[in-house]
Amino acid sequence: MSARMQLTDVSIRRGDRVLLSQLSCELHAGEITVVLGPNGAGKSSLLLAIARLIEASGSITLAGRPLANFSRHELTGQISWQGELPPTEFGLTVQQRLELAGTDAKDEIESVATGMDINHLLSRPLGQLSSGERQRTELAALMLRDTPLWLLDEPTAHLDLKHQIQCIEMLKSQRDKGRTIITVLHDLQQAMAIADHLILIDGRGGAEHGEAAGLFDPARMTALFSASLRQQGALLVPDYGEKT
Numbered sequence: 001m002s003a004r005m006q007l008t009d010v011s012i013r014r015g016d017r018v019l020l021s022q023l024s025c026e027l028h029a030g031e032i033t034v035v036l037g038p039n040g041a042g043k044s045s046l047l048l049a050i051a052r053l054i055e056a057s058g059s060i061t062l063a064g065r066p067l068a069n070f071s072r073h074e075l076t077g078q079i080s081w082q083g084e085l086p087p088t089e090f091g092l093t094v095q096q097r098l099e100l101a102g103t104d105a106k107d108e109i110e111s112v113a114t115g116m117d118i119n120h121l122l123s124r125p126l127g128q129l130s131s132g133e134r135q136r137t138e139l140a141a142l143m144l145r146d147t148p149l150w151l152l153d154e155p156t157a158h159l160d161l162k163h164q165i166q167c168i169e170m171l172k173s174q175r176d177k178g179r180t181i182i183t184v185l186h187d188l189q190q191a192m193a194i195a196d197h198l199i200l201i202d203g204r205g206g207a208e209h210g211e212a213a214g215l216f217d218p219a220r221m222t223a224l225f226s227a228s229l230r231q232q233g234a235l236l237v238p239d240y241g242e243k244t
């Protein structure tokens with residue numbers, strides 16, 4: 001599994017806004033890159049551009065080859081995507097959704113269903129699940145897609161605390177198997193727990209990137225989010241003030 005990705009002078013414009021201006025960075029196989037920034041900054045747009053679903057200028061290469069030269073079929077074999085919960089109107093069951101993800105091997109499906117705690121839901125229609133149950137189904141479907149690069153847009157959305165931890169553990173173990181993971185997160189603690197590399201998008205076209213350890217400082221994060229944060233041990237947490 002190898003998915004070194006190189007972005008050179010990547011700029012993204014949507015409508016009349018420049019979301020990203022000339023971002024250059026290298027993402028290595030077996031690393032998790034977390035994309036952070038305020039609402040509307042362009043995090044999802046960056047993932048969409050990497051998946052070649054929206055236009056971007058500059059160059060993006062995957063394993064040394066320009067993304068623009070991949071056929072759509074080849075890209076599907078390289079990139080898996082997790083985004084907003086997909087529609088449920090086709091009446092699929094959880095089992096059928098997992099089969100559609102790429103395998104009907106019963107033991108593989110059972111194994112990921114166990115990993116995501118959805119074994120008891122396999123025969124249920126997707127439309128009858130809670131949002132968290134559906135999110136876990138999408139994460140299980142992702143695990144069945146054996147592509148070198150994963151693009152994830154808020155994988156812990158809708159999940160309760162137990163399943164947020166399970167998802168974070170799953171991402172770490174996939175990283176350790178050599179998968180390249182680029183994920184948008186809003187939770188700083190989750191980001192600090194898994195990020196090897198950070199891309200910070202400021203919402204005004206600017207972006208910084210680098211090793212996570214060097215970028216998680218209170219002043220930088222406070223400025224990025226225009227939000228009050230405080231240090232709690234090694235963690236940075238939102239400052240909700242005292243209980244009144």
Ligand SMILES: Nc1ncnc2c1ncn2[C@@H]1O[C@H](COP(=O)(O)OP(=O)(O)OP(=O)(O)O)[C@@H](O)[C@H]1O
Binds near residue numbers: 014015037042
């Ligand atoms: N199809 C579109 N046409 C024009 N502008 C768009 C389009 N889709 C999104 N945008 C705008 O692009 C900007 C960036 O959107 P994007 O979804 O990338 O932000 P984000 O950082 O992922 O935000 P959030 O944290 O709220 O999910 C937003 O201002 C959004 O309104």
